[in-house]
Amino acid sequence: MNISGRSLFLRHVAQTSPFPPMLEVASAEGCYITDIYGKKYLDFISGISVSNVGHRHPAVVSAIREQTEKYMHVMVYGEFIQAPQVQLAEAVCSMLGNPFESVYFVNSGAEAVEGALKLAKRFTGRAELISCENAYHGSTHGALSIMGSEAFKTAYRPLLPGTSRIRFNNFDDLNLISEHVAAVIVEPVQGEAGAVEAKAEWLESLRSVCSHKGVLLIFDEIQTGFGRTGTAFAWQQYGVVPDVVLMAKGMGGGLPIGAFAASRDVMQCLSHDPLLGHITTFGGNAVCAAAALAVAREISKPELLNSVEQRSKLIRELLKHPDIIEIRGKGLLLAMKLESNQRVLSVMNKCYELGLITDWFLFADDCIRIAPPIIISEEETREACAIVLKALEQTATK
Ligand SMILES: Cc1ncc(COP(=O)(O)O)c(C=O)c1O
Structure with missing residues (x-):
């Protein structure tokens, strides 16, 4: 065997x-x-x-069991009202606080990254994207394009144009953030770089430059979120509020689910001109959402x-x-x-x-x-x- x-x-x-x-x-x-x-x-x-x-986790297992007794997949994301998904969205927004009122559910971390990059381009009307040296945001083409390590990228070029890197925790490099940039994406604690913490003052300066230049600040909390660093999300220990937050991994308690969250003002642009600006079949699947809701309740303790x-x-x-x-x-x-x-x-x-x-x-x-x-x-x-x-x-x- x-x-x-x-x-x-x-x-x-x-x-x-x-x-x-x-x-x-x-x-x-x-x-x-x-x-x-x-x-x-x-x-x-x-x-x-x-x-x-x-x-x-017993609460996760019983949430999954209960949901499978009712329904599993009924429709692609964004069309029908499914109780576990709606309740999860409310729970995530209350974990995040202001200005986060809108959650877009996806299936994985990389997909949350992809959705957020599109959202930033669409909201700002700009195309450039900035990430950090040694950042890891996933393995799909967009996420790979903003990865902070050339060794993993070379074999897959050409990747997304208009991407560049700044050094994590480096104040000088904040000068490279211009009015042409749609988003800066940062992990508050860089995971794959080997658990490297952002300096609070650097995140504060980054926030202020982004606000000044009309750039969306995206925090990738895919690895750091859902309690891993001692708060629901790591940025909550810094007091620097991003425009978009990404989550996945720990969110589903062992089932695949991810999300990107933003204000309603930012998020609504994915629904028009063109409509269906970002779509997914399984994003926010009812069983995964039920599991994630049980996780959200656990980590709120x-x-x-x-x-x-x-x-x-x-x-x-x-x-x-x-x-x-x-x-x-x-x-x-x-x-x-x-x-x-x-x-x-x-x-x-x-x-x-x-x-x-x-x-x-x-x-x-x-x-x-x-x-x-x-x-x-x-x-x-x-x-x-x-x-x-x-x-x-x-x-x-x-
Ligand atoms: C910070 C960060 N972002 C994105 C991802 C990609 O997530 P996934 O593997 O679910 O696509 C990971 C995965 O390790 C991650 O650590």
């Missing part, structure tokens, strides 16, 4: 890299994933910042959000080792920097062996990703950190 599973995976499931970890999943619950041999792994990465409320900072502090306290160069990040989106990618890979492999799932970052391959479900208990946090320390000891070369 296991042999055929692995060989079928390699033969028929398209591969994204030559070295997938190939954990053969049997089940997942809370912070643990169990493989088909019965080995339990503590999940320290949440399926890349997705399982924020843990695997198979102050005790859960408060625990994020406590766990983050505990991880920083426990992970003390001469080989750890730095731990950076916000809340439960952390990067543990080691001397090299080779060391990261050996520690990661050892962690797998010892029953802990970790990963590296696309643009920071000398860092171990630490992004457990935000529901992780103190005991589970201690267990995970003990494994990391053991893996560091057992892979030490000096």
Whole structure:
């Protein structure tokens, strides 16, 4: 059974890299994933910042069950009134506060990015787009065009024209934002760069330049949203309000859903001249929306959000080792920097062996990703950190 599973995976499931970890999943619950041999792994990465409320959260599972008893897909997005979608839109707007009154539902992070870029072009009547060095916004053509790493883009050129990059946290580069720019898109904490936090003053200056030049400021909260950094959205800790917010990943509690949110004034331009300016078949699917509504209710609980900072502090306290160069990040989106990618890979492999799932970052391959479900208990946090320390000891070369 296991042999055929692995060989079928390699033969028929398209591969994204030559070295997938190939954990053969049997089940997942809370912070643990169990493989088909019965080995339990503590999940320290949440399926890349997705399982924020843990695997198979009971409220999410029962919302899905209840919705499947009623209806699943009934019509493409934007036509019929579907209760879970309407309630989710209201919940997201109340999580975001002013001026966010309108939510466009999509299926994934990259699709939220695509929708938001189109929205910015349409609203401003401008074509130029600015993103940051080391930014990751997804893998579709538009999202790839604004990716902050040339290495991943070269093979797919030509991409979108009129895109350029500024340096994250660099004040001088804000001068490059002109009146020809439709949008600047920024992650308040850069995920794939290895959990790099924006400086509050830089975001403030960026906000002020964008307002001054009539440029829409888009915050990509696809990885940082839904409680990951200790608030519903990371920008809420900076007090800098963007024009458009993107979300996905943790939003669906394990089901695929994403969204971009804006004021009604901004968002309404997608519905006319031409009408159907952005459309999607499955965006805001009723079952995914029901799951996301359950997640939104969970992460609105102050005790859960408060625990994020406590766990983050505990991880920083426990992970003390001469080989750890730095731990950076916000809340439960952390990067543990080691001397090299080779060391990261050996520690990661050892962690797998010892029953802990970790990963590296696309643009920071000398860092171990630490992004457990935000529901992780103190005991589970201690267990995970003990494994990391053991893996560091057992892979030490000096
Ligand atoms: C910040 C950010 N934006 C966008 C995306 C793309 O999301 P998806 O993989 O759902 O298309 C990701 C995915 O990792 C992300 O981290």
